[in-house]
Amino acid sequence: MTTTASQTAGPYWHIIDHPEWADLRRGENAAMAGTTITLTGQITDGDGTPCGDAMVEIWQAGPDGAYEAGFHGFGRCASDDQGWFRFTTLKPGPVPGPGNSLQAPHITLAVFARGLMNHVTTRAYFAAEPLNEADPILALVPEARRPTMLARETAPGVWTLDIRLQGADETVFLDI
Template sequence: MRQTPSQTVGPYFAYGLTPEQYLYDFKSLVGNRLVDPLAGPEAVLIYGRVFDGQGQPVSDALIELWDAANRRFGRFGTGTDPDCRFLFHTVKPGSVDGQAPHLSVIVFMRGQLIHSYTRLYFPEETDANAADPVLNAVPEHRRQTLIARRTPAGYEFDIYMQGERETVFFEI
């Protein structure tokens, strides 16, 4: 049977997919707390922005995060933060299948007819990253687009749809 084709999530997904975040009167399926941010020292903030081809931050993207190591899922729209950031409270995952620790990221937005898959890796995992089969499938000069930046607040992971720093997206 033929796959059902994808269509864009459009600009008006918020009351359906992230209602509580956008203050609509409907219960959210999931939010951006994969763990309680006060859970302890292991809880970290993952945040970033999505940039279009003109370097403008996208205010109507939907980001989903899948942590396969801990089987946790989160979802956040970029339309409620004044700087168009997405924010997730989670823990740095352990390794799965011998890969470097990473989170799977799915990007949806108006102007994307089909969603994009990428991964977030951690900068301090130098050795594990160097041996990671997925990072090694990526041309070396583009690997850095998949590695988050450690900041005092947590990890920053900006997603560039186009341009010199265009994020690597996967066919999975």
């Protein structure tokens, strides 16, 4: 009996990569009021090697905290050769949570990469946001692991969230 190597299909991100989708201020969002931000980060594997063949999708509420009401909150981009992704968007507002709670402003990220049979999902919360303390989803994450979900402002209006797919300092991923 002969065995064959195990492998995943793809990645074929170049087929579905539309660089303009990394700017959520496009189209109908261009005239929307709000604070323009950049969300960037580097995706690395368990060894710390950059994942230059990943794709990131984001979903977010608009500046008013609504998922509808005219803001197109979906974006997609491929990582570059060093695993970096970059989105330009409007900073989301707080959104209603379970019960009568309020979720802190956040951006949901899905990462598709080599070696993953299914994508992984996390959130980028904004460091120093007062509502983080009461966010019902973030409260479920052990305090020592929360920094893996906190984007830090590395320059005015530029927020960085590095994503580690496994190993030491692995990003917290959500089971959704």
